[in-house]
Amino acid sequence: MMKLLLSLTLIWALSSTGEALVCQTCTTSACNVTVPLKCSSETMCITAALEVTSEQQIIKGCASSSVCPAIGFHTYSINLGGSSALVYAFCCDTDNCNSATLPFPAVPAANSLQCYSCDTSDCNNPLQCKGTEDRCFQTSVRFRSTNxxxxxxxxxNMCAAAADLGQLPFLPSVGNMGPTCCTTNL
Structure with missing residues (x-):
């Protein structure tokens, strides 16, 4: 009897696999229509309100642990001088838990950190960091066969996600990178 019970338990454990998570995903650029999407390997659902260089966007979908390391609200921020992204996100791990739409983040106040930024010819431009921006960020990207x-x-969290993903989350157009981040001024 014990062997039968052990065999049945083993068969059940081997055959029962966790169901894939189902998250709402946007079907339009305004995200006013969503549909359920069965996630592949992602472990969380995300809903996010982004302000990317003065353009607002809503994102809903499946998220990796690099972008959603824990359940709850997260604020991601990056400022490269000429472009910036501020993201207010909610991560959750139950089916269709990302159906709510978040408000767009307010522009944060300046903090005490300053970092360098680049314009077309000079990378010695001081940049005042804001809000949760507590790291100076440096990397190189390939642009027209030049670094x-x-x-x-x-x-x-933006530095950590970029290091894990090899690109900036929410800004894939910046390109592949391996960032270096530090906590000291300039």
Missing amino acids: VAVLGCAST
Whole structure:
């Protein structure tokens, strides 16, 4: 009897696999229509309100642990001088838990950190960091067969996600990178 019970338990454990998470995902750029999406390997659902260089966007979908390391609200921020992104996100781990739409983040106040940023020819431009931007950010990206320096301010979680993903979350157009982040001024 014990062997039968052990065999049945083992068969059940091997055959029962966790169901994939189902998250709401946007079907339009305004995200006013969503549909359920079965996630592949992602472990969380995300809903996010982004302000990317003065353009607002709503994102809903599946998220990796690099972007959603824990359940709850997260603020991601990066400022590269000429472009910036401020993201207010909610991560959750139950089916369709990302149906709410978040408000857009308010522009944060300046903090005490300053970092360098680049313009077309100079990477010695002081940049005042804001809100959760507690790291100076430095990397290079490939642009038209040339490596281009990218410097600025970033939040700790933005640095961690960029290092894990090899690109900036919410700003994939910046390109692939391996960032270096530090906590000292300039």
